[in-house]
Amino acid sequence: MHTLFVDDPEVGILIDQETSRLQNTINLIAAENHAPGSILTTQGSVFSMKAAEGYPNARFHAGCAHTDALERLAVNRCRELFGADHANVQPHSGVAANLSVYFAMLDIGDRVLSMKLSHGGHLSHGATASITSRCFNFSHYGVSPKTERIDYDAVASMAQERQPRMIVAGASSYPRLIDYARLAEIAAGIDAYFMVDMAHIAGLVAAKAIPSPVPHADFVTFTTYKTLMGGRGGVVLCKHPHAARIDRSVFPGCQGTPAMNMVAAKAVCFQRAGKPAFREIQRQTISNARCLAKELAAHGYRIVSDGTDNHIVLIDLCTKGLTGENAENQLEAAGLIVNRNPIPNDRQGPHNASGLRLGTPAITARGMKEAEVKQIATWIDTVLNNQGQQRVLEKVAHEIATLCNRFPVFRTDSCSS
Numbered sequence: 001m002h003t004l005f006v007d008d009p010e011v012g013i014l015i016d017q018e019t020s021r022l023q024n025t026i027n028l029i030a031a032e033n034h035a036p037g038s039i040l041t042t043q044g045s046v047f048s049m050k051a052a053e054g055y056p057n058a059r060f061h062a063g064c065a066h067t068d069a070l071e072r073l074a075v076n077r078c079r080e081l082f083g084a085d086h087a088n089v090q091p092h093s094g095v096a097a098n099l100s101v102y103f104a105m106l107d108i109g110d111r112v113l114s115m116k117l118s119h120g121g122h123l124s125h126g127a128t129a130s131i132t133s134r135c136f137n138f139s140h141y142g143v144s145p146k147t148e149r150i151d152y153d154a155v156a157s158m159a160q161e162r163q164p165r166m167i168v169a170g171a172s173s174y175p176r177l178i179d180y181a182r183l184a185e186i187a188a189g190i191d192a193y194f195m196v197d198m199a200h201i202a203g204l205v206a207a208k209a210i211p212s213p214v215p216h217a218d219f220v221t222f223t224t225y226k227t228l229m230g231g232r233g234g235v236v237l238c239k240h241p242h243a244a245r246i247d248r249s250v251f252p253g254c255q256g257t258p259a260m261n262m263v264a265a266k267a268v269c270f271q272r273a274g275k276p277a278f279r280e281i282q283r284q285t286i287s288n289a290r291c292l293a294k295e296l297a298a299h300g301y302r303i304v305s306d307g308t309d310n311h312i313v314l315i316d317l318c319t320k321g322l323t324g325e326n327a328e329n330q331l332e333a334a335g336l337i338v339n340r341n342p343i344p345n346d347r348q349g350p351h352n353a354s355g356l357r358l359g360t361p362a363i364t365a366r367g368m369k370e371a372e373v374k375q376i377a378t379w380i381d382t383v384l385n386n387q388g389q390q391r392v393l394e395k396v397a398h399e400i401a402t403l404c405n406r407f408p409v410f411r412t413d414s415c416s417s
């Protein structure tokens with residue numbers, strides 16, 4: 001940091017400002033987390049300089065002895081953590097991991113069945129704006145209008161009708177458990193591959209706080225920086241018979257040199273995720289989300305699907321006469337960082353949106369529990385009921401700063417036991 005301030009004070013100051021923003025606000029973005037110092041240090045290590053095209057013992061650059069040992073360590077820890085046959089830890093991101101699976105197993109134009117973006121799926125599951133929809137022929141299942149949970153009978157009949165070569169499960173804003181066994185059965189019935197993108201829930205799965213898709217799916221992809229609390233990056237897990245195709249698809253198919261500093265951080269992340277303290281954080285993340293849903297419901301908000309099984313609480317603001325965009329801006333002004341999100345069958349476009357997606361990973365990483373969550377729900381309600389009232393916003397912002405002081409973002413490593 002000291003040399004950075006000599007080399008480039010402008011960036012140094014921005015890093016300081018961002019650190020202080022993180023410390024002084026409450027982060028309820030479901031896709032984010034607070035990675036510990038050990039991960040951040042590892043990301044900034046000498047491994048960031050190493051060119052290492054290829055895989056251990058089969059590189060296109062010399063000087064890879066330590067790099068090979070590092071990648072093997074990351075792969076072995078990852079396989080053990082998730083009970084997977086094979087792991088590729090090189091994808092730079094979640095989308096890169098998904099592309100690697102598609103391009104490994106599908107031909108251009110092949111049919112794929114995945115969850116609708118507007119019902120909780122992800123862009124890389126064939127949304128119009130994503131390159132995935134230009135390469136493959138996606139159709140989409142959604143949630144039942146009544147239960148707001150995946151309609152598995154509808155998935156089964158769409159699968160029969162469309163005969164896709166792959167079924168994709170997993171989502172960015174689905175607060176409920178997914179029945180992987182049922183989807184695997186549907187895929188097997190039409191001889192399709194079954195892929196699960198568990199980017200959001202990988203930490204909960206690693207901690208065995210919710211069921212794992214690994215026994216059921218041919219391929220499981222995930223990111224390391226959401227519930228898993230690592231640095232940015234992606235991973236592909238697969239069954240033995242697909243290992244060589246997946247590896248070839250990641251490199252040289254979709255990527256060049258791996259970011260070995262990120263692979264190093266993944267190794268640290270997988271080691272932490274095997275610890276009892278990590279498992280406790282993940283269990284608390286779910287308890288906090290359940291508490292948040294209950295409290296907001298008590299304040300009169302409609303909770304999509306009537307609750308949550310994971311770290312996400314999706315609220316419908318229609319009954320309050322608000323849009324997601326408005327609510328997001330007002331809450332940020334008070335120090336509550338959230339994101340607007342479409343709700344299933346939303347009447348607003350994605351830019352306004354009728355919902356808010358709230359997540360509990362980051363507040364739980366700071367050590368917050370139910371008592372703090374109840375207070376946060378009250379602040380959300382106060383801000384949303386007093387939009388534009390500067391004095392109310394300032395009062396809440398002051399109370400939030402006081403709470404944040406009690407819960408430092410950068411604590412001593414909380415998963416050392």
Ligand SMILES: Cc1ncc(COP(=O)(O)O)c(C=O)c1O
Nearest residue numbers: 093094095122171172197199223
């Ligand atoms: C389900 C899902 N898959 C993939 C991704 C993409 O990950 P990345 O932004 O690292 O490419 C996300 C990120 O939000 C996600 O929610």
